[in-house]
Amino acid sequence: MTTDRHDPTTLRLPPLQPDGEGAASCSTDHPASRVIREILARVGDKWSLLVIGLLHDGPLRFTEIQRRVDGISHRMLTQTLRSLQRDGLVSRTSYAEIPPRVEYAVTPLGRSLSEPAIALAAWAAGHHRAILDAREAFDSDER
Amino acid sequence: MTTDRHDPTTLRLPPLQPDGEGAASCSTDHPASRVIREILARVGDKWSLLVIGLLHDGPLRFTEIQRRVDGISHRMLTQTLRSLQRDGLVSRTSYAEIPPRVEYAVTPLGRSLSEPAIALAAWAAGHHRAILDAREAFDSDER
DNA sequence: CGGCATCCTCTCAGATACTG
DNA sequence: CAGTATCTGAGAGGATGCCG
Numbered sequence: 542m543t544t545d546r547h548d549p550t551t552l553r554l555p556p557l558q559p560d561g562e563g564a565a566s567c568s569t570d571h572p573a574s575r576v577i578r579e580i581l582a583r584v585g586d587k588w589s590l591l592v593i594g595l596l597h598d599g600p601l602r603f604t605e606i607q608r609r610v611d612g613i614s615h616r617m618l619t620q621t622l623r624s625l626q627r628d629g630l631v632s633r634t635s636y637a638e639i640p641p642r643v644e645y646a647v648t649p650l651g652r653s654l655s656e657p658a659i660a661l662a663a664w665a666a667g668h669h670r671a672i673l674d675a676r677e678a679f680d681s682d683e684r
Numbered sequence: 685m686t687t688d689r690h691d692p693t694t695l696r697l698p699p700l701q702p703d704g705e706g707a708a709s710c711s712t713d714h715p716a717s718r719v720i721r722e723i724l725a726r727v728g729d730k731w732s733l734l735v736i737g738l739l740h741d742g743p744l745r746f747t748e749i750q751r752r753v754d755g756i757s758h759r760m761l762t763q764t765l766r767s768l769q770r771d772g773l774v775s776r777t778s779y780a781e782i783p784p785r786v787e788y789a790v791t792p793l794g795r796s797l798s799e800p801a802i803a804l805a806a807w808a809a810g811h812h813r814a815i816l817d818a819r820e821a822f823d824s825d826e827r
Numbered sequence: 828c829g830g831c832a833t834c835c836t837c838t839c840a841g842a843t844a845c846t847g
Numbered sequence: 848c849a850g851t852a853t854c855t856g857a858g859a860g861g862a863t864g865c866c867g
Contacts, residue, residue: 577734580805585727628815628819654811660804662720730860
């Protein structure tokens with residue numbers, strides 16, 4: 542059963558299409574679209590920004606992050622940290638002690654991401670009410 | 685099997701948890717986290733920002749949007765436009781002609797979203813290379 | 828032309844258990 | 848304590864067809 546799939550369950554860091562693909566065939570109007578999509582796919586997932594925001598105050602250990610984010614599963618935190626590390630947004634430092642200790646911290650690159658992210662968060666905070674209102678209006682209008 | 689599902693296929697505009705739920709049970713450290721998550725869930729999907737960016741230049745018809753975004757399915761465009769309209773980010777105007785014509789445009793609210801979105805896109809464009817490099821280094825380091 | 832419904836597939840993400 | 852692997856259900860999203 543499902544014998545021919547390669548291995549969909551392994552920690553899978555998606556390839557994120559190489560760069561110079563068939564730019565002639567598809568793509569929206571401007572190439573910026575693709576970059577937006579890429580960054581959104583990286584950062585717009587459920588936890589990445591939260592973890593980065595959390596680490597903004599200083600390095601934390603794995604379990605500490607898990608406790609603070611509360612709601613994130615062990616598995617998802619592992620994946621999130623891995624992909625963040627891979628993209629150079631956080632750094633990982635493991636100490637060969639017993640018990641083992643691993644600390645995560647934001648890199649300068651990750652810190653630079655905080656700024657536009659915070660801008661977006663600010664927009665969210667500022668217009669959250671407006672969105673809820675619009676939604677309410679829309680719903681009562683449709684029914 | 686799969687006989688008792690209620691109706692997962694219908695156009696589904698997810699409820700987006702009401703507001704004041706059990707804030708005591710879950711939530712990360714600061715409440716800002718929830719708002720970030722919410723806005724990311726709205727805007728961080730595959731197409732919303734692209735559509736908004738596209739409409740930034742002026743109103744467009746349904747089919748025209750579909751042609752420009754190229755890659756989006758009929759179904760997804762319908763859903764995306766609907767939820768954007770619901771959140772007050774785009775407006776919909778239908779003309780009772782034959783054949784029917786429907787135009788979509790960004791609202792002021794939607795336009796205000798463009799700014800932080802563009803900031804994020806700028807970050808993406810500026811650090812895209814750094815991310816790719818970090819990723820490459822990570823991958824060759826791991827193997 | 829534009830919107831809605833159905834089917835189907837593939838990915839995401841939680842629970843769980845095992846290893847170092 | 849940190850990380851990996853497996854199973855599983857839920858959901859996103861594409862293809863298609865019908866209706867206004």
